[in-house]
Amino acid sequence: MSKNNGKEDTRSRIIRAATNLFAEQGYQQTTIAEIAKMAGLAEGSIYEHFRGKEDLLLTIPDEWVTNAVEELEIQLLGIEGAINKLRKFLWWYLHYIQCEPQTAKVVFLFLKTNPNFLQTDVYPNVKTFYAYLLRIFEEGRDSGELPKDLDPFVARSIFLGTIEHMVIRWLIKGMSYSLFDNLDQTFKILVNGMRQHPSQT
Amino acid sequence: MSKNNGKEDTRSRIIRAATNLFAEQGYQQTTIAEIAKMAGLAEGSIYEHFRGKEDLLLTIPDEWVTNAVEELEIQLLGIEGAINKLRKFLWWYLHYIQCEPQTAKVVFLFLKTNPNFLQTDVYPNVKTFYAYLLRIFEEGRDSGELPKDLDPFVARSIFLGTIEHMVIRWLIKGMSYSLFDNLDQTFKILVNGMRQHPSQT
Amino acid sequence: MSKNNGKEDTRSRIIRAATNLFAEQGYQQTTIAEIAKMAGLAEGSIYEHFRGKEDLLLTIPDEWVTNAVEELEIQLLGIEGAINKLRKFLWWYLHYIQCEPQTAKVVFLFLKTNPNFLQTDVYPNVKTFYAYLLRIFEEGRDSGELPKDLDPFVARSIFLGTIEHMVIRWLIKGMSYSLFDNLDQTFKILVNGMRQHPSQT
Amino acid sequence: MSKNNGKEDTRSRIIRAATNLFAEQGYQQTTIAEIAKMAGLAEGSIYEHFRGKEDLLLTIPDEWVTNAVEELEIQLLGIEGAINKLRKFLWWYLHYIQCEPQTAKVVFLFLKTNPNFLQTDVYPNVKTFYAYLLRIFEEGRDSGELPKDLDPFVARSIFLGTIEHMVIRWLIKGMSYSLFDNLDQTFKILVNGMRQHPSQT
DNA sequence: AATGAATGAGTGTTCATTCAT
DNA sequence: TATGAATGAACACTCATTCAT
Numbered sequence: 070m071s072k073n074n075g076k077e078d079t080r081s082r083i084i085r086a087a088t089n090l091f092a093e094q095g096y097q098q099t100t101i102a103e104i105a106k107m108a109g110l111a112e113g114s115i116y117e118h119f120r121g122k123e124d125l126l127l128t129i130p131d132e133w134v135t136n137a138v139e140e141l142e143i144q145l146l147g148i149e150g151a152i153n154k155l156r157k158f159l160w161w162y163l164h165y166i167q168c169e170p171q172t173a174k175v176v177f178l179f180l181k182t183n184p185n186f187l188q189t190d191v192y193p194n195v196k197t198f199y200a201y202l203l204r205i206f207e208e209g210r211d212s213g214e215l216p217k218d219l220d221p222f223v224a225r226s227i228f229l230g231t232i233e234h235m236v237i238r239w240l241i242k243g244m245s246y247s248l249f250d251n252l253d254q255t256f257k258i259l260v261n262g263m264r265q266h267p268s269q270t
Numbered sequence: 271m272s273k274n275n276g277k278e279d280t281r282s283r284i285i286r287a288a289t290n291l292f293a294e295q296g297y298q299q300t301t302i303a304e305i306a307k308m309a310g311l312a313e314g315s316i317y318e319h320f321r322g323k324e325d326l327l328l329t330i331p332d333e334w335v336t337n338a339v340e341e342l343e344i345q346l347l348g349i350e351g352a353i354n355k356l357r358k359f360l361w362w363y364l365h366y367i368q369c370e371p372q373t374a375k376v377v378f379l380f381l382k383t384n385p386n387f388l389q390t391d392v393y394p395n396v397k398t399f400y401a402y403l404l405r406i407f408e409e410g411r412d413s414g415e416l417p418k419d420l421d422p423f424v425a426r427s428i429f430l431g432t433i434e435h436m437v438i439r440w441l442i443k444g445m446s447y448s449l450f451d452n453l454d455q456t457f458k459i460l461v462n463g464m465r466q467h468p469s470q471t
Numbered sequence: 472m473s474k475n476n477g478k479e480d481t482r483s484r485i486i487r488a489a490t491n492l493f494a495e496q497g498y499q500q501t502t503i504a505e506i507a508k509m510a511g512l513a514e515g516s517i518y519e520h521f522r523g524k525e526d527l528l529l530t531i532p533d534e535w536v537t538n539a540v541e542e543l544e545i546q547l548l549g550i551e552g553a554i555n556k557l558r559k560f561l562w563w564y565l566h567y568i569q570c571e572p573q574t575a576k577v578v579f580l581f582l583k584t585n586p587n588f589l590q591t592d593v594y595p596n597v598k599t600f601y602a603y604l605l606r607i608f609e610e611g612r613d614s615g616e617l618p619k620d621l622d623p624f625v626a627r628s629i630f631l632g633t634i635e636h637m638v639i640r641w642l643i644k645g646m647s648y649s650l651f652d653n654l655d656q657t658f659k660i661l662v663n664g665m666r667q668h669p670s671q672t
Numbered sequence: 673m674s675k676n677n678g679k680e681d682t683r684s685r686i687i688r689a690a691t692n693l694f695a696e697q698g699y700q701q702t703t704i705a706e707i708a709k710m711a712g713l714a715e716g717s718i719y720e721h722f723r724g725k726e727d728l729l730l731t732i733p734d735e736w737v738t739n740a741v742e743e744l745e746i747q748l749l750g751i752e753g754a755i756n757k758l759r760k761f762l763w764w765y766l767h768y769i770q771c772e773p774q775t776a777k778v779v780f781l782f783l784k785t786n787p788n789f790l791q792t793d794v795y796p797n798v799k800t801f802y803a804y805l806l807r808i809f810e811e812g813r814d815s816g817e818l819p820k821d822l823d824p825f826v827a828r829s830i831f832l833g834t835i836e837h838m839v840i841r842w843l844i845k846g847m848s849y850s851l852f853d854n855l856d857q858t859f860k861i862l863v864n865g866m867r868q869h870p871s872q873t
Numbered sequence: 874a875a876t877g878a879a880t881g882a883g884t885g886t887t888c889a890t891t892c893a894t
Numbered sequence: 895t896a897t898g899a900a901t902g903a904a905c906a907c908t909c910a911t912t913c914a915t
Contacts, residue, residue, distance in 0.1 A: 264415075523886075
């Protein structure tokens with residue numbers, strides 16, 4: 070934000086161009102020439118800023134993920150109770166994704182396939198991000214809000230799996246509807262389960 | 271049946287070679303030359319059986335999915351109640367995946383990215399497959415076993431999202447553990463939810 | 472010679488084209504496209520026969536050197552005396568070079584600079600070739616025709632150095648004169664120096 | 673003289689950097705960026721002092737050769753007789769080469785291949801340098817110390833050829849031994865060959 | 874004199890696909 | 895059916911050189 074100098078601008082422009090092209094055509098189908106053209110640069114200039122095409126792909130999530138971790142922490146401030154936090158997490162995460170759908174598309178569709186992603190500098194941030202979720206489940210289990218025998222890892226898998234499924238479907242369908250459709254139902258089922266409980270109508 | 275020696279054999283050998291190579295190196299990284307070599311054929315011979323590399327990729331799930339639909343139907347025979355059927359579905363599906371992990375890897379990691387998959391001949395089968403799940407939820411809702419206001423589509427998203435998340439994680443981690451670890455917990459949470467219910471211990 | 476089949480022909484055609492182009496424009500200045508064009512092939516076809524441009528360069532001397540070793544042995548048959556053998560060697564070697572000046576140019580001007588040449592399969596043949604010269608000097612020294620204290624390695628250096636100097640000068644000057652000009656004088660001086668003189672001990 | 677700090681220094685630093693890099697990696701393999709870095713400059717600054725990469729290569733021998741001509745003249749002062757002068761030439765030349773092996777490497781391995789070298793400003797100096805050798809042979813022939821029928825050009829070819837062969841071998845072998853090993857033998861053979869023998873007419 | 878970001882032409886190499894045998 | 899040599903379009907990447915500051 071405060072780094073908007075000349076150089077940073079060029080770099081950002083490249084990242085933006087690459088993100089959009091990757092998102093629209095796929096990683097393999099996008100050429101350096103296209104990225105350069107869209108960024109208003111010569112082909113060779115890309116290599117002044119990035120080691121190569123894959124380096125570019127791997128750099129795309131950097132800011133997005135770093136920022137996500139920071140925001141998430143702030144978003145959860147002042148929220149009491151595991152379930153309230155989960156709700157907040159879900160709503161905010163989908164909102165975050167919806168704000169930059171192109172970046173999300175690259176991350177969810179092309180990056181997770183890439184074997185080198187695990188060795189990236191961003192990957193630890195991703196783990197940090199997901200660790201928050203883990204902590205919420207642990208907290209809820211310990212406070213009695215969630216069952217004592219709840220395995221936080223399993224709970225997280227279900228939570229994340231559901232989100233990812235929704236997001237990927239949304240991305241593939243061309244982001245033609247709102248990610249928040251049916252979100253209430255989804256959250257309700259996640260929390261209450263699918264079974265008809267005696268205590269429920 | 272009598273052709274299942276010469277021609278059919280070759281075709282199967284190609285598919286098997288391609289599946290293994292795609293699974294191990296990725297689709298883009300695998301060359302026709304490698305596939306031909308592993309299948310014991312000359313490069314050009316591949317084109318006697320498939321239109322091209324992508325056709326080959328798109329053909330891999332054919333038998334696997336067709337067979338899945340058939341087996342699923344049989345598996346569900348005689349099972350009473352939506353929850354029992356869901357349990358069966360989950361256990362059997364994971365078992366099915368674990369039996370042919372290479373095929374699963376190709377399907378879950380490389381095929382879902384491919385934009386042409388949706389126009390494939392197999393895709394309707396996939397929809398049929400997932401429709402079973404939908405029907406189970408509808409049945410449960412209508413019989414009162416599941417809540418009256420349960421949205422079957424939402425329920426299915428959660429169910430499938432969870433499974434996919436588990437499977438993809440398992441594939442990426444090198445299939446180094448059993449897919450059935452923690453499966454009980456997972457199913458329990460899906461059905462009962464994450465909340466501590468008064469009626470539960 | 473007897474190998475003139477279809478495949479061998481193509482390979483030879485590539486080598487010939489490359490040899491001529493390398494000789495005329497230099498190794499770096501020659502492109503694969505040019506070689507392919509001159510060989511009447513598509514660019515990619517080069518790679519069916521050679522691993523790459525450098526492999527092509529390194530392959531050029533193969534036949535030439537192998538053949539030289541064989542011919543040399545025959546040429547020396549029946550020649551008596553070290554000095555007579557040296558004379559034969561000199562005349563024949565220059566003749567051999569003059570027969571295929573393009574190959575010679577590549578070998579003398581571009582190959583000896585290449586650091587990978589020493590690890591080539593041909594290099595042992597080169598050593599074999601030069602070892603003949605060494606043996607002639609040893610033989611002359613032992614038979615008394617050449618001085619007892621003659622160091623064969625030193626003698627060989629002088630002999631080869633002189634030849635190489637002549638050849639390279641000839642190549643650089645565009646092969647515009649005969650390599651045999653002044654050859655008598657040259658040989659006389661070389662041999663005079665190495666010969667056992669009556670006035671010497 | 674007063675400029676020999678700022679500007680001249682930079683120029684020399686560039687030449688030194690280029691010489692070392694060319695010698696170690698070859699001309700083609702060395703980039704302007706590397707040279708600039710080693711010279712402690714920005715890439716573009718090279719072009720304030722040289723027209724380009726090839727100009728840089730062609731400039732390397734300048735001082736070395738000019739200086740050689742000057743020194744050679746001095747070295748030969750007061751030496752009587754052609755053979756004594758040849759001995760002096762040989763010893764001093766090798767010494768001169770050994771003092772600056774990196775420059776020698778560039779000159780002997782990369783410059784002589786370069787077609788533009790012949791049009792360089794230094795080239796006349798090289799001819800001057802070699803002309804000294806020619807004059808020594810002529811002088812010896814005329815004085816009767818060397819045979820009347822000695823062709824000075826031929827004699828020089830042998831002399832230079834031998835030296836170059838020794839030097840190049842030494843350079844390629846990594847300068848791992850002394851250039852003066854076996855020098856006595858070498859000179860003895862060379863001179864023996866060229867010397868006027870009593871037994872000859 | 875120095876900088877260094879930008880340039881963009883140039884090129885080796887890959888590989889899916891074709892086709893004559 | 896099978897072959898495998900030939901194809902040739904496509905592309906990432908390099909690097910000497912320029913120029914505004």
